[in-house]
Amino acid sequence: MSLDRKLRMGMVGGGRGAFIGSVHRMAAALDGRIELVAGAFSADAEKSQASGQDLFLDPERVYGSYQEMVEKESALDPSERIDFVSIVVRNDLHFEVAKAFLEAGFNVVCEKPLAFSLEQGQQLQAIVEQTGKVFGLTHNYTGYPMVKEARGMVQSGQLGRILKIVVEYPQGYAITALNEQEDGAISNWRMDPSVSGVSNCMGDIGSHAENLARYITGLEIEELAADLSTFIPGRPLDDDGNMLVRYKGGAKGILYASQISTGDENNLNIRVYGTEASLEWHQEHPNELIVKYAEQPRQVHRRGNVYNSEVCQNSTRIPFGHPEGFIEAFANVYLGVAEAIVDEVNGAYPRAEGYDFPDVADGVQGMAFIEAAVKSSGNNAAWTALGI
Numbered sequence: 001m002s003l004d005r006k007l008r009m010g011m012v013g014g015g016r017g018a019f020i021g022s023v024h025r026m027a028a029a030l031d032g033r034i035e036l037v038a039g040a041f042s043a044d045a046e047k048s049q050a051s052g053q054d055l056f057l058d059p060e061r062v063y064g065s066y067q068e069m070v071e072k073e074s075a076l077d078p079s080e081r082i083d084f085v086s087i088v089v090r091n092d093l094h095f096e097v098a099k100a101f102l103e104a105g106f107n108v109v110c111e112k113p114l115a116f117s118l119e120q121g122q123q124l125q126a127i128v129e130q131t132g133k134v135f136g137l138t139h140n141y142t143g144y145p146m147v148k149e150a151r152g153m154v155q156s157g158q159l160g161r162i163l164k165i166v167v168e169y170p171q172g173y174a175i176t177a178l179n180e181q182e183d184g185a186i187s188n189w190r191m192d193p194s195v196s197g198v199s200n201c202m203g204d205i206g207s208h209a210e211n212l213a214r215y216i217t218g219l220e221i222e223e224l225a226a227d228l229s230t231f232i233p234g235r236p237l238d239d240d241g242n243m244l245v246r247y248k249g250g251a252k253g254i255l256y257a258s259q260i261s262t263g264d265e266n267n268l269n270i271r272v273y274g275t276e277a278s279l280e281w282h283q284e285h286p287n288e289l290i291v292k293y294a295e296q297p298r299q300v301h302r303r304g305n306v307y308n309s310e311v312c313q314n315s316t317r318i319p320f321g322h323p324e325g326f327i328e329a330f331a332n333v334y335l336g337v338a339e340a341i342v343d344e345v346n347g348a349y350p351r352a353e354g355y356d357f358p359d360v361a362d363g364v365q366g367m368a369f370i371e372a373a374v375k376s377s378g379n380n381a382a383w384t385a386l387g388i
Helices: 019-029 045-054 066-075 091-103 118-131 145-155 173-179 201-217 310-314 326-345 360-378
Strands: 007-012 034-040 084-087 107-110 135-137 162-170 221-229 240-247 252-258 269-274 278-282 288-292 299-302
Touching: 007 019, 007 066, 007 326, 019 034, 019 326, 034 045, 034 066, 066 091, 084 091, 091 107, 091 118, 107 326, 118 360, 135 326, 135 360, 145 201, 145 269, 145 278, 145 288, 145 299, 145 310, 162 201, 162 240, 201 221, 201 240, 201 252, 201 269, 201 360, 221 360, 240 360
Parallel strands: 007 034, 007 084, 084 107, 107 135, 162 252
Antiparallel strands: 162 269, 221 240, 240 252, 269 278, 278 288, 288 299
16 A cells, blocks of 8 residues: 655654764655654754754754653644654663653654563553554664575575574774773763663674574574673673574574674674575675575675565665665665555554564564573573563
């Protein structure tokens, strides 16, 4: 189904100086199906208005708080109010902002992790089910065309039975803090447990690794044994983590996430080993998917070519030989969510065949993963089941 207009988007958070808010706005606008019309861009009302001016929005649709935004958008005629809100605030606010908009009848797109805790995530899942609204979670790495190609290969049985998954997300940016003078203050909010939750590194990027593995293979974690570390003195949360994973169905895995891996930038990568073939994908070289066999030469599949699946080809915008990347992958998540929201607006949500974007159930799985990792590490890396 379709609409004869663009979807109207609002945003909470993402004001001046916020990297991820800008990414969301670019991604949502990329395909011309979504228009930003309103927002509460900061808890500081003046900064919110200034951010709205930067974006050329009607000052009447720029709000000083998300509460004001819910109230005033709800009072507008349905032909004017937003169709959905994009939530890009810090972790501790995800639940209360999402809850407010869902209960007021709005669809939601939310940054990950889903909530501050697993308990909040499960409450949010119940609210989504009760309201019947669309809820998209921006695990953006699922949007890369060659990740979708990898998923399709697994689903079609080309790899055979999955035996092992190795997924890594090393970054090195935090290592510079070892040489800085610490004054006792927590300069990075992700290291503040009152804002970030029980984990920094594993919650921030380890959750991306878990989600990527599950998206490609369809396998869910049964239990894990995690060893989380804090190498930067004075910080209360982890900046590095290693774990062994047992998947439902018998596959085994290794997951490693780190922010003190010196020299690495954003080196998310995954290897999936099956009885018939294996896959390898690197986020810093996203246009290539390596396929390996026991008794054949390895193959390199490249984005934009006609030999790729229909899903992969539909997720790319430019011809082969022209690199696509982070913003486009993010935009593919928004495209998937937009399809669902159009159905919701037309009274035809959900589709029987489902949709291709991370949702609230993925978010709950991610919160269970984070809390199980912290629990395991605190118990000398004991094998720990996910609490769902």
